[in-house]
Amino acid sequence: MKSTQVHVVTLPDGEVRPEHFELVNVDLPDPGAGQVLVRNTWTSVDPGMRLRLRADAPEGYFPAFPLSEPMDGIFTVGVVEESRAEGFPVGATVWHSYGWRSHAIVDPDEVAMNGVADLRVLDVEQLSPQTYLGPLGAMGLTAYAGLRVIDALDARADTRTIWVSAAAGAVGSLVCQIAKLSGLRVVASAGTAEKVAWLRDEIGVDAAFNWRDRPLVESLRDAAPEGLDLYFDNVGGSHLEAALAAMNNWGRIALCGSISEYEGAPASPDNLFLATSKNLTLRGFRGSAHAQLLDEMQQRVGGWLADGRLRYRESVYDGLAKAPQAIADMMAGRTAGKTLVRI
Ligand SMILES: NC(=O)c1ccc[n+]([C@@H]2O[C@H](COP(=O)([O-])OP(=O)(O)OC[C@H]3O[C@@H](n4cnc5c(N)ncnc54)[C@H](OP(=O)(O)O)[C@@H]3O)[C@@H](O)[C@H]2O)c1
Incomplete structure (x- = not known):
């Protein structure tokens, strides 16, 4: 199995630009016992990622992205393709933290992004999967x-x-x-x-x-x-x-x-x-730091979305190759609503 990934190749000094990244194909191992293989469908583009495109991220924040390695700790949604973990059946839509790549091996026991991106099955019957990277995430x-x-x-x-x-x-x-x-x-x-x-x-x-x-x-x-x-x-x-x-x-x-x-x-x-x-x-x-509010927020915001009292907007970039342009555009104010990459 191959995974297409975006890696950081050089750190920006000033504005982030597409040439600070490259697209690579890497071999992915089979999922081990207790793990799942996820085919990612949507991944997030966040201003906080710019704070991690430095030699050191601000103290207390998520860590800096290493050069020429996968970029971990990015909110992402995908579909389980292979499962060796109970409760995460093949075909389930999930969120996790292994973004900016096409496929990821995920361990459900791992605490991700302070507990707000642990592998989790999402209810996508009424709402689109990427809603969980925006208003419901x-x-x-x-x-x-x-x-x-x-x-x-x-x-x-x-x-x-x-x-x-x-x-x-x-x-x-x-x-x-x-x-x-x-x-x-x-x-x-x-x-x-x-x-x-x-x-x-x-x-x-x-x-x-x-x-x-x-x-x-x-x-x-x-x-x-x-x-x-x-x-x-x-x-x-x-x-x-x-x-x-x-x-x-x-x-x-x-x-x-x-x-x-x-x-x-x-x-x-x-x-x-x-x-x-x-x-x-x-x-x-x-x-x-407020993971304990996640369920309450989803219930209230989900209700407002369902009855039309809350609207949201997306700026969507198609394909992982566009992710670097997406972050450059978002930082420059050229996107509106939630900036997303559809994989
Ligand atoms: N504390 C947390 O847990 C947490 C979590 C998520 C995000 N955040 C922070 O929340 C803020 C918004 O994040 P977001 O994901 O919602 O991003 P966003 O607002 O969707 O995108 C960033 C926007 O910032 C504006 N901007 C950029 N440079 C600016 C400047 N020099 N002066 C004024 N506005 C500027 C631009 O909008 P305009 O075209 O309107 O200028 C741009 O579209 C960021 O500071 C982010 O780091 C914090």
């Missing part, structure tokens, strides 16, 4: 857990307005909708006019703006004249700085990610004292 968990840690789910009476950055993306678009369903006034920002129109017209946020158009502080003043009670930060840098300026006293910020810094831009903000002067809570979190 790590993206849904991140949105749900992030809102939970800042006490924004089923919002408190003293909480009115939330700003969500990178709002047309995989996590952000779910955050906007769960926040609306939780009774919040949602302000959303994105980097193209088309994304802004989608957020306003299809997702139904209360206000949306293009962060590239004007200084953020001005856009926020117009979109949220009452100030921000909550901020869901997907971007970091100047976005976090603008949020600190616009926050109301006792506001709460979920530090989900800081994509503006992943390709080497210097880290901001330079107004952090506002967190002290306004009694703010800044709460870093990882979705994968």
